Amino acid sequence: MVKRNLLKAIGPGLLWAGAAIGVSHIVQSTRAGAGFGFALIWVIIFANLLKYPFFEFAPRYAASTGETLIDxxxxxxxxxxxxYAVITVFTMFFLMTAVTVVTAGIxxxxxxxxxxxxxxxxxxxLILAAIVVIGKYSVIxxxxxxxxxxxxxxxxxxxISAFSLxxxxxxxxxxTFNWITDIGxxxxLVGWMPTAIDVSVWHSVWTITKxxxxxxxxxxKESLLDFNIGYFGTAVLSIIFLSLGALIMYGSGESFSDSGIDFAGQLINLFTKSIGSWAYYIIAxxxxxxxxxxxxxxxxxYPRVLEPTSKIIIPKLNREKFTKRIRLIALAIVTGGTVIIFVFFLGNMKQMVDIATIIAFLTAPILGWLNLxxxxxxxxPEEAKPNKFLIVLSWIGLFFLTLFGLYFLYIRFVL
Structure with a gap:
């Protein structure tokens, strides 16, 4: 019975992992290894550690109160x-464009x-938007x-194969990493490592939906276990992707292309060089x-979080008959805006990903503070509140995220 209930609880954490792994791991972690070897592995470890509380608070809050973080x-x-609404609307088009350009390139x-x-x-x-319209949470x-x-x-x-080589x-x-020229x-890298903090809100919504x-x-305990499986699993994968970039590409004279299509080919070649050409289609x-x-x-x-957000901001929309309409409108806006921005940037994958991830970094302290x-x-409930360690870790995380954000703004606009 315990195992059966645990299997029922698992899902939101893996959905969270599904949102996290894409660009931050496949693109940014691999680029970090290819550009700097193993020098930035500490950055990935600390980013996962310092952001942990802000993501953990989502399933903790949802499971203990029956509410989403938006509530x-x-x-x-x-x-x-x-x-939250302003940050979401400001960042969602960049996020969707970044993940879409990588997908299109592959x-x-x-x-x-x-x-x-x-x-x-x-x-x-358009195809994926149609799937979202007709599909249900359980299918995804x-x-x-x-x-x-x-x-x-x-x-x-x-x-493993790459290490053997x-x-x-x-x-x-x-x-060598330069604290001025490479700070961007x-x-x-940190902005989406393991992912943007606003994804914590998604997690709380998925928990209630499931x-x-x-x-x-x-x-x-079940919700936190589901989360921890996804969180620490993605942390390990981020180190694996950095290692692949470091072992195969760092110091080879090659560098990743800004083009989504060329980058995809280089990414797949990282795997085939270590495993063998026979694995091309499996990796692809x-x-x-x-x-x-x-x-x-x-x-x-995005439609799932924009719907309750809209109802709170505009109380007249707080009727059941508006729920589906709001989600469809939100989906149409996200989809349309993504296509427009993507065409504007003319397929420069590196530029698009960096803009999205830097924005995520600069807004991280705000959302982290709200979650705290x-x-x-x-x-x-008192028994559901985080222990002192998580609270202290939260403040340390907020301090460093804010400090590095201010340092970046100083480097970019003052120096």
């Missing part, structure tokens, strides 16, 4: 909901298509579980499925 923001005051590369990448992006996002939930396992197995095999960077092609990439659709209310399918998983997870999440305030609200 918690409402309890803080309407200003908190407005703040599709075009694997299929050896001559179609322009923006056309692939339009095709992909099952799909993501399978994809994450497939990618994890592929990545583990690849990195040794680490032999050529000194003339190596690069550092923030881009409870409604499955009819099972998971205990706090795993990478493709992972990015599709990330894209559809994000497309599913919510979990300390009086109506949260």
């Amino acid at each position: 918690g923001y409402k309890r803080l005051g309407k200003w908190a909901v407005w703040l 599709f075009a590369n694997v299929l050896h298509s001559s179609l322009p990448i923006y056309q692939w992006a339009i095709i992909i996002i 939930d099952r799909f993501v579980k399978i994809i994450i396992v497939l990618l994890a197995i592929s990545a583990i095999i690849a990195v 040794g680490y032999h960077p050529k000194p003339e092609y190596t690069h 990439f550092l923030l881009a 409870k409604k659709e499955s009819g099972y209310a998971p205990k706090l 399918i795993a990478a493709l499925a992972t990015m599709v998983s990330t894209t559809i997870t994000c497309l599913d999440a 305030k919510v979990i300390k609200l009086d109506h949260v």
